[in-house]
Amino acid sequence: MALGAVASLAMAALAGCVSTSTNGTGTSTGAPTAVTTGGGVAPKDLSGNVVWWGYTPGSPVNEQYIAQFNKDYPNIKVTWKQTSIDDYDAAVRPALGNSSGLDVYQMSAGSANGGVAVFGGSAIDLTPAVQAALGSDWKSKLATTGVSALTVDGQLKALAAGAVFAGTIWINQDLFDKYGLTPPKTYDDWKNVCATFKKNNVGCFVQGANQGAFNIDTLHAIADNVSPGTFIKATRGEVPWTDPNLVKAFQLWKGLFTDGIMQDGALGQMQYPDANNAFMSQKYAMVMMGTWYSQYLIPNVMQSAMQAAGSTDKPFTMIPINFPDIAGTGNTGSLFGDVDYGQGVSAKSSNQEAATAFAVWMGTSTAGQQAIADSLNLIPALKSVTPNWDNVKLVNPDKQQGPEKDLVQRASAVTDNPRFATINADMNQALMQALSTVAAGQATPDQATKTLQQAQQSNG
Known part of the structure; x- marks a missing residue:
């Protein structure tokens, strides 16, 4: 994608507008100091x-x-x-x-x-x-x-x-506990969990499939489950989008709709506010969100989100889980992110x-x-900083602190699995279109991946 013209800016004045801490010898200590x-x-x-x-x-x-x-x-x-x-x-x-x-x-x-x-x-x-x-x-x-x-x-x-990093699913642990369920690890687990929730008039998994960026997250998670790293290689032009592993990922994406994992009407709903509100109002037990959702582990932040969703209930216990092994490969726990x-x-x-x-x-x-x-x-962004867990108040620390600590540590260790940084605007649109047409039955996975490859070649 062509970069916007960069303005020529005179920064000499601003260069002198920041003071740096020294150790008494005139050498910078590297400590962050205030702008003056x-x-x-x-x-x-x-x-x-x-x-x-x-x-x-x-x-x-x-x-x-x-x-x-x-x-x-x-x-x-x-x-x-x-x-x-x-x-x-x-x-x-x-x-x-x-x-x-x-x-x-x-x-x-x-x-x-x-x-x-x-x-x-x-x-x-x-x-x-x-x-x-x-x-x-x-x-x-x-x-x-x-x-x-x-x-x-x-x-x-x-x-x-x-x-922020994506690849996780967040679950309402209280609902899982209420119905004696454990987080799904396989595709069969997931289908069984959804069957139990539906039997009890509770929504299972919710996604706003009319908001394409989040669909790309789900495809990326599926693709990393099928063959780790292949999705990123395709965005960089290192493997074709017609690679069998990516065709398989699109097939599994389609399966989420045909197998009843996705809610009815998903293609007509947005991730924000629709899916978010459905999860926050506890109408659904699972949602595809990333590390940015961790903020709702904090009681007052969750309470605000719940109220915005129309709920007056007390904050509930939610935790992050790995995307289930729907491909049956054993490749789980993938996280991908950008600034x-x-x-x-x-x-x-x-x-x-x-x-x-x-x-x-x-x-x-x-x-x-x-x-x-x-x-x-x-x-x-500052490598030396991590959450001060003694100061972070959680809704249910006994159940939430362990999974959240693990998520932060794993996300901090990711080195080369971007979320959107390797996808330019044209390919972003092409991916969103491919995902929506496959989900709607307007294109097969083979057709969609061929169209993506043509778009990649046109992009150079």
Whole structure:
């Protein structure tokens, strides 16, 4: 996909706007420090109004980040402006043309929402600010994926908040316990679990199959179950989409619909809000979501999500499980992910100094990254930070802390299994179309994979 033109930006002033901690010899300690003005104004005196645009993770988590930021920067007012996932690109594009109303905005990797390839040209280069905050070896302190995915033509266009990984299914453990069920490990297990739930008038698995990105997640999980790594090789053009393992993955995808795993009407529903609300209101016991769903292990965050879904019940116990071994290969536990989002600073912002302070704080400071880690929404970008489990309150720690710790550790260890970073916009559309036509019976797996291969070849 052709990259958007990168603006030529003068960063000399901002390069001097960040102080670096030293050990008394003039050598950087590499400790994250606060952004200050070139005149040496203390962080508490740095002021400004910053409007922060984005679509994730949403209230009340974003407001918690802002409150933590204000402990270090009490005179910078940050206003969170949220759009829906699907509306973000259309909303942020015209806003970036103004010098007011947008100062910091979320960008992501590849073809996802707010893709840096599309919107990076409207952002300043944050490299000097990060280098000053973390030292000359700053790249070694941040997750490699977050740096490479948000760099365009050598310029760091956004600072990663952290990464998200997909490949997991979340289950309502309370419902499983109520009906004496264990999480499914095989396809037969899954079908039996669904039969029991349906017999008791409880929905089994829910997916908004009208929202293509989440369908790609499910296909990726199936493909890694069939043959680990083949899906990513196909996105890179290293194997054809007509590879028998990928044809098999599409066959299994179709089977989720014909075998009654997917709910009736799935192709007419969205993952957000439909599937999310169905799970949060406990009408369904299972949903395909990734590490970003971990935030709902926290009681007040889950309560807000449940209320938004129309439920007045108390928070329930949910846990992540591996995608079942529906291919019968024994290849389970695959996780794939990218930087979820990063904060970019608009080149047209009239509050660039305060905006840069916020972006750098979120992406490089221990305080900012700890707030992100403890929210359980992302795997932190700063390698030295992990959730402080003593401070993280869970709905049911006895049942949730072990699986969540394991998920965080496994996700942090993933090195080369991207989620969307290797899928450009054209192939993203082609994949979504292939999945929907196979699910609807409008194309066979053989036909769909041939169409995908033609699209890949056309893309070069």
